[in-house]
Amino acid sequence: MAESQKRRGNKRERTRAKLIAATLAVIEEAGFDNASLEAIAGRAGVTRGSIYSNFAGRDELMLAAIGSRGMQLDRDFSAPAPLKAHLRAFAERLLDQLPAGARGGEMVIGYALYAVKDAEQRATLAGVYGEMFAKIAADLEAQYGARLAISPHALALAIQSLAMGVVWQFILSPKDVRPADVIAAFEALADGALRARDPSPLPGEGVGRGPDG
Numbered sequence: 001m002a003e004s005q006k007r008r009g010n011k012r013e014r015t016r017a018k019l020i021a022a023t024l025a026v027i028e029e030a031g032f033d034n035a036s037l038e039a040i041a042g043r044a045g046v047t048r049g050s051i052y053s054n055f056a057g058r059d060e061l062m063l064a065a066i067g068s069r070g071m072q073l074d075r076d077f078s079a080p081a082p083l084k085a086h087l088r089a090f091a092e093r094l095l096d097q098l099p100a101g102a103r104g105g106e107m108v109i110g111y112a113l114y115a116v117k118d119a120e121q122r123a124t125l126a127g128v129y130g131e132m133f134a135k136i137a138a139d140l141e142a143q144y145g146a147r148l149a150i151s152p153h154a155l156a157l158a159i160q161s162l163a164m165g166v167v168w169q170f171i172l173s174p175k176d177v178r179p180a181d182v183i184a185a186f187e188a189l190a191d192g193a194l195r196a197r198d199p200s201p202l203p204g205e206g207v208g209r210g211p212d213g
Contacts, residue, residue: 016054016064018044023065027107032114035062059124066111069104071097071167075132075159077139084190087159091186094163095179098170105171133157149195158189 022044026035037058041048055061074093077086101108115121136159137152148155162185170177 012054015046015050019046019051019054019061020065020068023061024069024107027065027110032062032110037061059121062111062121063124063128066108070108071101071104073097073163075136077136077143080143082190083140083144083194084187087186087190088183090159090163091183094166095182098167098174098177101167102171102174105167133160136160144194147194149193155189155193158193159186162186162189 019040022040023035026039026043030039035058037048037051040061041051044050051058051061055064071094075090077090079086081089115125133153133156136156140148140152140155144152150158166177166182166185
């Protein structure tokens with residue numbers, strides 16, 4: 001029984017991989033607008049129904065295909081660690097993935113422009129980003145809570161925005177994206193995102209004085 005389930009699982013993975021490869025091939029030949037399910041199914045040598053057995057529809061298949069071409073960046077912040085250590089490790093993972101991001105950059109940019117024009121695809125993409133931001137924010141809230149100087153969602157947005165800015169800059173001018181600078185930028189974000197533990201008194205305020213002076 002277990003062996004039969006394993007074979008079915010392997011077959012499903014092979015079919016999904018075949019559909020993703022076919023989707024990328026059709027996009028490269030015909031563009032995003034003309035990448036129909038019929039064309040993709042024909043390229044993969046499967047029926048249109050097979051697509052719906054493996055993906056919710058064209059939008060999900062398109063997103064999976066683009067995801068396979070770009071970076072595979074781990075955004076897990078759940079392990080206990082200082083925020084600066086977390087963001088430094090994230091910066092190092094980002095740097096490792098930059099060559100993959102550059103290789104798939106043209107198609108990813110093309111997909112972004114396509115999603116801007118296609119309301120359904122844009123909604124699918126927004127849902128994916130929404131889930132990602134919610135997960136990162138929950139991890140940050142659980143670990144740092146009231147120590148954060150900005151909301152967990154704002155910090156999640158800042159992390160993602162800085163990462164994507166680094167990616168696009170690397171695509172355009174890789175020599176300007178120096179590893180030490182990228183790590184320093186994320187460490188500075190960590191420093192700025194946390195409240196000071198022992199803030200100095202403001203001018204005119206005495207240390208240890210009560211509210212009534």
